[in-house]
Amino acid sequence: MTAEGIGARVLRKEDKRFLTGNGRYTDDMTMPRMGYAAFVRSTHAHARITSINTDEAMKMPGVDAVLNGHQLVADGIGNIICGWMIHSKDGSPMNMGAYRALESEIVRYVGQAIAVVVADTPQQARDAADAVVVEYEELPVVVDSLDALKEGAPQLHPEAAGNLIYDWEIGEEAATNEAFANAAHITKMDIDNNRLVPNPMEPRAALAHFDPSEEHYTLYTTSQNPHVARLVLSAFYNVAPENKLRVIAPDVGGGFGSKIFIYPEEIACLWATKRVGRPVKWTSDRTEAFLTDAHGRDHHTTAELALDANNKITGFRVKTVANLGAYMSLFSSSVPTYLYATLLSGQYNIPNIYANVKAVYTNTTPVDAYRGAGRPEATYVVERMMETAAKEVGMAPAEFRRVNFVREFPHQTPVIMAYDAGDYEASLDAAMKAIDYGGFGQRRAQSEAAGKLRGMGMSCYIEACGIAPSQAVGSLGAGVGLWESAEVRVNAVGTIEVLTGSHSHGQGHETTFAQLVSDRLGLPTESISIVHGDTDKVQMGMGTYGSRSGAVGMSAIAKALDKVEAKAKKIAAHLMEASEGDIEIEDGELKVAGTDKKLTFTEVALAAYTAHNLPEGMEPGLKEGAFYDPTNFTFPAGCYICEVEVDPDTGVVSIENFVAADDFGTIINPMIVEGQVHGGLVQGIGQAMLENTQYDDHGQLLTASYMDYTMPRADDVPSFKLETTVTECPGNPLGMKGCGEAGAIGSPPAVINAVTDALGIRDMNMPASPNRVWQLIQDNGMKQ
Ligand code: MCN
Structure with missing residues (x-):
């Protein structure tokens, strides 16, 4: 345990580079002779392509190539697949239509990629893409x-x-x-x-490079799971064998799930780089993001x-x-x-x-x-x-x-899940106390006196994080295992590098993961580096989604630390001529219990590498790896209560109070967890109050920019009151449950329950926009 260990509010180590403009995102990467890609996209939601004319585009300045789906198929690049097989109730496998990275026959949504242009500058590529003439025969x-x-x-x-x-x-x-x-x-x-559009701050991007001397590809990409990307690109899309493909997800500015998948643009850039013989970079603009990032x-x-x-x-x-x-x-x-x-x-x-x-x-x-x-x-x-x-x-x-x-645990539900631990009443009580539930009647009367409507709504959520174990998800049709890997490398001078298969894109892993190591070895977090996001450095990993990196990723690190500690103790015992069982690790030192004999962690690390005096038969070095496959999901749960006031003249809803009482098991860094909950709450409130993806009957996305798609802003949300209750998760060595999604899961029903309570109605759809709320007020005769 150290001042920076488990439970400490350590400031985020990674923020130093983010806040000083030193983050390195995919679009920041450059390579000599780099070309830029722009995509020709379908303007129709459903149409047969009758011709693709690239003559004009090819003549434009700076244009290297205009490539289409026929060439892609001819080069043997595979179709995009869904990797989780679901069977219908009659036992038949799901019906999957073919999805090509570049479509040349029938397009099925507006924005679907048809061809890719590579040119010397992004503007030249865009202009040439606009000059490609695609003729369509429209379909219903x-x-x-x-x-x-x-x-x-x-x-x-x-x-x-x-x-x-x-x-x-x-x-x-x-x-x-x-x-x-x-x-x-x-x-x-x-x-x-x-339907929601994800909207991470950093749009998707890819930079692909083919080195002909090694027949080797490198892909920088905005991915939450670079190893899964490499696996899928190799095994299913035939882009390159795994040993000839390095995938790097450098700093990534948020993903929220939308950067799990392998998109057409990554495949096309990898394929195009070899064909044009130069590195190829593509960065999405915001409207492309609205049209092509997977929706929710x-x-x-x-x-x-x-x-x-x-x-x-x-x-x-x-x-x-x-x-x-x-x-x-x-x-x-x-x-x-x-x-x-x-x-x-x-x-x-x-x-x-x-x-x-x-x-x-x-x-x-x-x-x-x-x-x-x-x-x-x-x-x-x-x-x-x-x-x-x-x-x-x-x-x-x-x-x-x-x-x-549910009051007794473990609890087997009729729908597969076996809840391991929880105390739902504790979160309910904490939330009711924090919002002053008893005082609501008075607050409502005050609102009514001011001509406003007031309502309160509740939501008691449970979620399942850290999808697991691999054997179980495999039997349910998942194409991959859902374990995590870690390697703890102790350097000769006692500094530490932790290699993890998790990927941080805003969740603060560089801090919380270092806190775990600090807690265990008694070292300052500044001497601990977290390495992630590069398939050449970390051999394999499953990445970050489903709020798994704490419970699964950190458990893998804990397992590797067990091995590091055991070896370090053996070395220390040998050097101090003590029994291994008497060695304790505390404050960066290995001590012989009950004596004043001790060695610093650095001395032991150095001894491991100089190898002049190691126990008989021991290999030199201090570096251990582990794979951790959880035995169950983790089940964070909590109670959210929302209190709203509605202006009946305008239909504007304002959230007056919002309390979130969550149980995330053991908490590594309360400040980071609060940040995660805040972010989730704002996204959930965005869904409930503002965000509304609209298509017209022709399949045109009407809400394809921030002019039309309303994202929540700071003045749309109140100052949240957060409460914590703790039941440790018995399924992992740290007792942790995931926290990264809870806010977005629990909040929408709390908001809508509050709005319907204020209006005195039963049914309404999200979002509770002023227009919809005003209309409901008129329809229900609340306003003359
Ligand atoms: N943590 C903790 N104590 C706990 C649980 C977690 O201190 N009991 C810490 C973890 O160590 C980690 C952070 O909280 O630093 C989040 O951990 P976890 O809940 O395990 O979630 P993941 O790290 O796996 O992140 C995934 C999750 C998901 S699924 C989405 S979607 C999401 C989210 O994280 N996307 C995000 N939060 C996001 N935050 C940002 N800024 N950007 C995104 O894209």
């Missing part, structure tokens, strides 16, 4: 998933009849139906989850909750139609299935659950993971239902939840 378009399932709807892929990717189910249908047959009360709701959410759900006479839940029946856009992306199939429906038990003891999910193709941008991925959608359904059911049976929402909480 469908953008909404319910419309796509209708008889006679436009068909996207011959492989997916009726646009159906899969028709999947989980839980026991017959038992759930029986619970409904015997119910004392049934609450039924139609619940939509609005987009569910239509009908949910029913069955209660007995004591208001205990006896059954939950859910039917969801998930819009996956025009093509399947890397993990898209798992989001509305194993990341969504397996969380439909929420924090509650629900004996019978049955969920049916239909995943559907539409002429829209592909949809995949976005902060929370499936779990915000589940929480939104569960917590809208809980609040509504409570009101229908005349119970206070908090009391209705208390009656139904």
Whole structure:
């Protein structure tokens, strides 16, 4: 334990370079003779390409090449795939349409890449891309998933009849139906989850370089998981064998899930660099990002909750139609299935659950993971239902939840998940106290006296982080294992490099990971470097998503540290002629317990490398690696309460109070965790209040810039009150649960429950924009 160890509010080490403008992002990288790529993109949501004329473009200044999908296919570059196989309830495998990095026959969403231009400058490349003439024969378009399932709807892929990717189910249908047959009360709701665009600060970018002397490729890219990128680019897209491809994800300015996938542009740049014989760089502009970054959410759900006479839940029946856009992306199939429906038990003891999910193709941008991925959608359904059911049976929402909480652990839900530890009532109590629940009536009266409407809404979320274990996810169709790797290298002078397969793109790993090492070895964090994001330095890793880097990535480091400590103790015992069992590590020293004999960690490290006096048979050096495969997910949980005031004249909703009480198990750095929660809350509030992705009937994205897509800003959110409760996670050596997505998962239903409470209505869709709220006020006769 040190002053910078577990639990300390250490300032983020990485901020020194970020705040001084010294971050190095993909677009900052340059190479000699570098060319720039620009993409020719479809202007139609669904059309047959009848011709691609590149004559004019090829004549333009600085243009090196204009490459299209025919050449790509001829060079044997493989199709983009979804790596998680889902089977329909009849046992058939999911129906996946072909997705080429450059399409030359039928385009299926606006913005789809058709050709790539390489030129001397970005402007020349852009101008030449604009000069490529693509002729189309328009095809009928469908953008909404319910419309796509209708008889006679436009068909996207011959492989997916009726646009159906899969028709999947989980839980026991017959038992759930029986619970409904015997119910004392049934609450039924139609619940939509609005489509979101991720919007990380740094847009996607790629810089590819082919070295002909070694037949070797290097790709700098904005990736959350460079090793998975290398694996997929090698094994499935035939770009290059793994030993001939180095993928580097340098500083990455946020991802929120959208930088997990391998996109057409990365494939095209890698392929083009060899063809044109120079490095090729592409950086997305913001409108390209809106059109092509994988979107999130987009569910239509009908949910029913069955209660007995004591208001205990006896059954939950859910039917969801998930819009996956025009093509399947890397993990898209798992989001509305194993990341969504397996969380439909929420924090509650629900004996019978049955969920049916239909995943559907539409002429829209592909949809995949976005902060929370499936779990915000589940929480939104569960917590809208809980609040509504409570009101229908005349119970206070908090009391209705208390009656139904899971209280004994481990708890096996009917939808795969086995919750390991938690205390849901503790977070509920903490949140209610922090928001002064009892004083709400008075505050509401004050608002009413001022001509305003006031409401309070609650959300008790649970999520599953650190998707695991590998064997289990493999049996559920995942194409990769979900372990993590680490290597702890002690240098001869006692400084440390930790190589990790996790990737930090805003989460502060360079600080928290160093805190763990500092805690264990008693060294200052400044002597500990965290190395990540480069496949030539770190052999293999699974990257960062699903709030796994703490619980899984740091557990791998802890395992490697166990081995380092054991070897260091052996060396120290040998040098001090003591018994190994008597050696203790404290404050950067190895001490013989009960004596004043000691060696500094540096002395032991040096001894390991000089190797003049090591125990018989011991190899020189001090460097250990570990792979950690968790035994279960971690289950962060909490209670969020939101209090809003609505101006009935304008429909403007202002969030007056927001309390988040979270249980993340052991916390390494409370300041970083608070930052993670703040970010998540703002994103969740953005979804609930502002963000609304709109397509017109022709499949044109109407909200493709910040003029039309409203992102939350500082004055849209209040100063959050955060509370912490702790139940340690028994499934990993550190007792940690993930914190990176919780805010975005728990907050949307709290906001909408508060707005509907203020308006005195039952149903409404997100976002609670002034226009929508004002209209609801008119429709419900609240305003004359
Ligand atoms: N941590 C801690 N104590 C805990 C849990 C975590 O101190 N009990 C620390 C960790 O050591 C780490 C940070 O909190 O420094 C987040 O850890 P974790 O919850 O494990 O999440 P990951 O590091 O795996 O990050 C992924 C998560 C996800 S899935 C999304 S989406 C998201 C998020 O992180 N994207 C982000 N936060 C983001 N923050 C920024 N700035 N940018 C993004 O793209």
